[in-house]
Amino acid sequence: MDIRKIDDSISVAPQITPEQVAEIASMGFKTLVANRPDHEEPGQPAMADVEQAAREHDMAWVYLPVESGNIVDDDVDAFAEMFEQAEKPVLAFCRSGTRCSVLWALSSARYTPVEPIIQRAGQAGYDLRGLIPRLQQQASSHQD
Template identity: 45%
Template sequence: MEYRQITEDYAVSGQIAAEDVGAIKAAGFKSVICNRPDEEQPGQPSHDAIKAAVEAAGLAFRYIPVVSGQMTVENVEDQAEALDELEAPVLAFCRSGARCTNLYALVQERKRG
């Protein structure tokens, strides 16, 4: 599984599978955020399947679906709240990692005012 480190406490990746959770835990992540809506692409794992694997491994999970090209203020607020509440480091995933990266940038911009 590949991921891109954005900060010391936040990294992003493309779609993960339940089988990736062991590697995620071994990499030191404490929490996982899914920013990909279910059924965005045929055959992708559901967030419930990922959540079950993540929680079984003792990690925290949050589902904040963001429709590609349609990010909302609510998405940014939900992501900011999750980042405040979840134990770091956090791995966020979507289809490619781009939405997670853009969402993080907007959260940081919001914090700066």
């Protein structure tokens, strides 16, 4: 299992299996977020099975599927609202973890300067420098 910590409130990971949920819960994660649509590729675990395992281990479950390579502002809005309300720490997963890190970064840009976002994602192994213009757009469109 390749869990990558972004900060104390969120970590991201590639696809997890129902069998890994017990270990994830034992690590202290409170909310499990699936950003990967069911049936995205053959052989991927059914989200219903991952959800059942999360519930069996007293974790909150959020299914917020986002199409790879097509993250729209509505997806960012949904992620931001979910993250604000979620019991932390959160573990979000998708195929590789990139989609989750992008959702976190774009939603975080609304209240956090861009450079620390890029730095935290980079420390977790995700190079989001290509997102800087979109991060800046999120920041400017959500200023008070």
